[in-house]
Amino acid sequence: MQAVHTLFVTGYRSFELGVFQETDPKIKVIKKVIKTTLEQYLEEGLQWVIIGGNLGVEIWTAQLIDELKEEYPELKFSIIYPYLEFGDNWNEANQAMLQKIVEKADYVDAVSHLSYKDPSQLKNHTHFLLTHVDGAIVVYDDEFSGKSTYFVHDAREYAEKHNFLLHLITMDDLQNAVFDDSV
Known part of the structure; x- marks a missing residue:
């Protein structure tokens, strides 16, 4: 393993x-x-x-960080948004959830320092991530497409030419x- x-x-x-509920x-x-996957890499x-701050897998990962830091205190956590004011149009409960993880982050920034203008900001975010991390863990299945399809496609292409773990x-x-049994 690299x-x-x-x-x-x-x-x-x-x-x-x-x-649609945090109790699901x-x-x-x-x-x-x-x-379990993160522990293997730790x-x-x-x-x-x-993470990029999206609702779902990214927020749930951020919620695990405190738990992981108990055993791995050296672990650092960062949120790199695609653009400024990310999540500002979410409902109050989701904004509060995002704010909680922002408070736990060791580093927070945005790739674009402008509010959302166009899809190129999302493409630039993906490019930034691919060129600044060693790999990605993606909860994704080719048989069930979703918004992560674009990232997975770009990551596969990038991994063909670079030392990048997908x-x-x-x-x-x-x-x-x-x-x-342990779930």
């Missing part, structure tokens, strides 16, 4: 999984699989976990975790 010090974690948005049991399964020297957590991985 040395991985910085990982971007992304995947399905909550609405793509039909998750799907979240527990997803968090368990992400935590044992190998992972230092930074980065670790997909598929629906089968999540399903297998459901049948694991």
Whole structure:
């Protein structure tokens, strides 16, 4: 396994999984699989976990950070938004959830220092991440497309030419975790 010090974690948005409440049991399964995956990389020297701030997998990953830092106090956590004012149009509950994770972050910034203007900001965000991290963990399955399709496509292309790890957590991985007694 290549040395991985910085990982971007992304995947399905909550609405793509039909998750509309933080008490949905799907979240527990997803968090368990992400935590187990991150622990493997932490044992190998992972230092930074980065998210983009999206609702769903990214927020759930951020919620795990305190738990992970108990065993791995050296772990750092960053939010790199695609543009300024990201999440400002979300409802109050989602904005409060985002604010909680911002308070836990070791570093917060945006690739574009402008408010949302056009899709090129999202493309630039992907390019920035691919060129500044060692790899990505993506909760994504090719059979169930979603907004992460674009990132996965670009990451696969990038990985063909660069030393870049793309670790997909598929629906089968999540399903297998459901049948694991420790969920």
